[in-house]
Amino acid sequence: MRHIQFKKLYIPQKGKPMNVIVFASGSGGNLQASIDLSLMRPDLLKVGLVVTDRLGIFAIDIAHKYQIPVIAIDFEKKCGLWNENKKNSEKILRYQQCAIQYHNDILKRIRKIEEKNTICFDLAVLSYHRWIHGDLYTYFHERMINQHAGDLNIVNDRNVRRYVGINPVLYALKAGEKMTRTTTFLVRDGHDTGEILCQGPWVDYTGSCPITIQKSYEHELIQKRESDWPSLQFALKHIAQGDFGISKKHIHIDGCKVISFKGEPTGYAGVHLEKSTYKLTPYYE
DSSP, X not given: OTTOOEEESOOOBTTBOEEEEEEEOXXXXXXXXXXXXXXXXXXXXXXXXXXXXXXXXXXXXXHHHTTOOEEEOOHHHHHOOGGGTTTOHHHHHHHHHHHHHHHHHHHHHHHHHHHHHTOOOOEEEXXXXXXXXXXXXXXXXXXXXXXXXXXXXXXXXXXOXXXXXXXXXXXXXXXXXXXXXXXXXXXXXXXXXXXXEEEOOOEEXXXXXXXXXXXXXXXXXXXXXXXXXXXXXXXXXXXHTTOEEEEEEXXXXXXXXXXXXXXXXXXXXXXXXXXXXOOSOOOOO
């Protein structure tokens, strides 16, 4: 492993912070965590644009507070609701095609901003309720990271990740897991399938049983503060410093490429953060 050659996910440029787009769909906790890091380390990071798929959300208010430009387009108005389309194959196809076109149009707007201001957005951060496909995915190939509330290191007997998709905290607790953590990973053309960069500190479940949706939601709110935001800030800081790399040839059993941190292979689970070693102060809603 020590002889693997790695390509940096981002090459730092002297006097120029890494320019980030944050895709947000809700309260903007990860957006605020990104902004907090940019305020602490303006030499490393700049949040240059916010993209949202919903109107009137708190993430837009956060962006306006810090005078960050926003692209806000109502996804459901353009493409409809998944639950209203998922039982009909023709409707599913139209929905998927619309979603791809929606994000292709987002990319066109991003490219216009880049060209107008002679800038380049170096990284896209997803705190987002949509799957990314099409030209937008291609444009940010290996330059897009996502946050997932489940531990993507846990796999079944077929080496398939157990806690993917929506409600990973609920499913993990119902499966008997006693603690959960957030995973920060590279986005691939699949559902929660990319390379793991790092994972936030473990969060013990202190609620009662049986597990309900409400109890898992309350636990997830704690996890956001104690695992989600620290993991994101760690990833952003160390991508911006050029500490994360990716192998071009070496892969794990599921096809994920080997990731390095400060020149050393991390192993499949990436960098695990401990509460005692995490130095940055995460944002609290």
